[in-house]
Amino acid sequence: MNEQQKLKKATYHLYTFLISKMVGSLGAGVYSFGMSLYILSKTGSSLSFALNVILSFIPRIIISPIVGILSDRISRKKLVLGGQAGVILTVSALLLYTHEFGLSLAAVYTATVFNSIFSSFSSVAFSASIANLVDEARLQKAMSFNQLSSSVAGIGGPIVGGMLFGFVSMEVFLAVFIFAALVTFTLEATMNFNLFKKESPTNDVQKQETMFESFKAGFRYVNTQPTLKAILWLALWLNLFFMSVSVGGSYILVTVLEIDPTQIGFIEAGGAIGMLLTSIYFASRKQIQFPLVIVKRSTFATATVVMLIGLPVLFPLPMIWNFVYYFVIMVLFGTLGVITNTPLGVMFQTTITEEYRGRVFGIIEMMSMSAMPIGTLGYGVLFDLIPAYYILFASGLILMALVLLLLRPSILEMAHPELKQTEGKVVTE
Template structure:
């Protein structure tokens, strides 16, 4: 294919991918928030609400490695289109059921579980496809647009979900979702997932079984020390992120007695920070040393976590508390994007295409597994110990883990040229000394 035509298609992919992800991410947030309100209205039970969350988390945790293997083993476009079509049919199934029998909590649980499965296959397959959809120079921009779509969904999802819950019936709610996911399906159907692909199709005799493919993915990961370290760092970040999720709300509501309206503004400011940081990355050149850049961002994120404790030590006026936590949530979100975007680009370039799906599947499983574990653990800790010590401890542990796992020897393995530049700088500095 002519290079100019490929670049034109890559530009088309960049925007189509962004719009499709925006629809999917916004739909997921609207659905999650709106369905939660419907469950609470139907049952008035926090347990029912929690069960629905479990129906969302468990399928993603268990099926992410399988989704990754399928993304590596089969053509990516049919996987995404079939999963997206199943999403539309799932919404249609719940709509039909509610029209005939009336809405039930069990039907919502089943819908949530199926939606979690389809979104897992779509998300992992898309993540492993980015480097095949756009050229290398636009990898960072595509990753940034992906982050931007998530932040817009985080801002607009709850607001739109709450508005739809208040003004439309559950049937209209589901019809809107069907239309949105059908639009995403049509957009994805026009994309060429092999535009920049370098993977050769295997002959029938060379194709691996699922078990062999799974084992091969883990063997490959063991040979990629830097990628393995990135996955472990991501695991610890997700674990300690639970300290913010649990502790942030606990501190604001229970200890500082912040008004619920202002808590909404504080939490929304985090999504605004994500959006601003994503736009910044979309307009700047690709980061030269992504792992080093991300290391510094994680350290700043950990420091922001520790700074959350300041109003617990020092008396602030009420408006000062609100402004302070808006600043902290924006900072935390900005540093989160500064961490995720360079690492996301690095994962696209460092992991060979034939293993990319399995690696992203392993990453998804480990990240999802740590979320409920961290949430439960920090929930217990915040009930038993002073919040400021838990937040400071979490901040300190994250700093120590980051400094150890991303130490100089690891960075030298990732970037041998960085070590040469450092030696050259030191030598020049020594020569210039009188």
């Protein structure tokens, strides 16, 4: 295949990737919304709801490093499609069970565990394959499309789910998800996952290693890359302290300020709107020249936003201004999330060596996901003991300190040696 044919195929991948991720994310959003409302309406217990969330985290934490190893050993396309097939079979089994016996809490929890396992195969293997699907010049657009699909799901999932819930049976929610997953499976099956793959002589050596030796090799590789190691630690701490927003934001809106549930829905949609607009911007602009500089600024700004979340508790506002304030906060959160994640995604795809990419993405997912249940439980206890604004202000300050420490000038210059030539200038690209 000549270069022109490769670029044509890469263009096909780019838009097929957008459609498949958008349809799949929307179907998953509808399913998640329906299952969440089912659990809450059936039990009335936030603990039952939290248990379902934790069951979606734990398997991914355990399985992600294993999937990462497999992604560097066998066909990533087979792992992606196998994961998708597993999700389809799991929800199809849940649909059959529901049709025969009616939906039950135990069945939902079981499906959550298996969905989490199979989703790990798809997400880790696909993340490790993006640089093989599109050319380097369009990696930023591909990463932006990934964020775009998430934002569409964030907006459309609750809207479609809200329209369906109460008017149709839970079987319809399951059928919608199965249909969306089948579309995703079909589209991804047409992709060439080796289009831009660079073969390495170490691949044969790796296949002779045990799984444990391969796992250790992945960590050794990360340890030899100071920039990558700093980013991984930053991702871990960001996910941990961002739980202060997930837990504390809902606590403030519902319990402290008693904002109307309808308005809370619009506030939460603000994050997806911010993601959508920023994703479109990144997809249409040229590739960022100094991504880690942008990441440092965006994460520092995000830490500032975390500190501002508790402000209306200290300085009471009329209810309408509380709504406007938190809607803007969520738009900023969504916007800054994309500004952080898109350059990072491009960096990962371009700087991680091909033969280690699967293992590194497995480690990234493991570290990112492991912080979430810990942060959820930890902040759940803290918000019952300490006023919310103190917790959020302290979390923001700690995040700022971590950003300054982990993305210090020496790390930035290591990632972008050309920064030395721009000292004294404002970096805008």
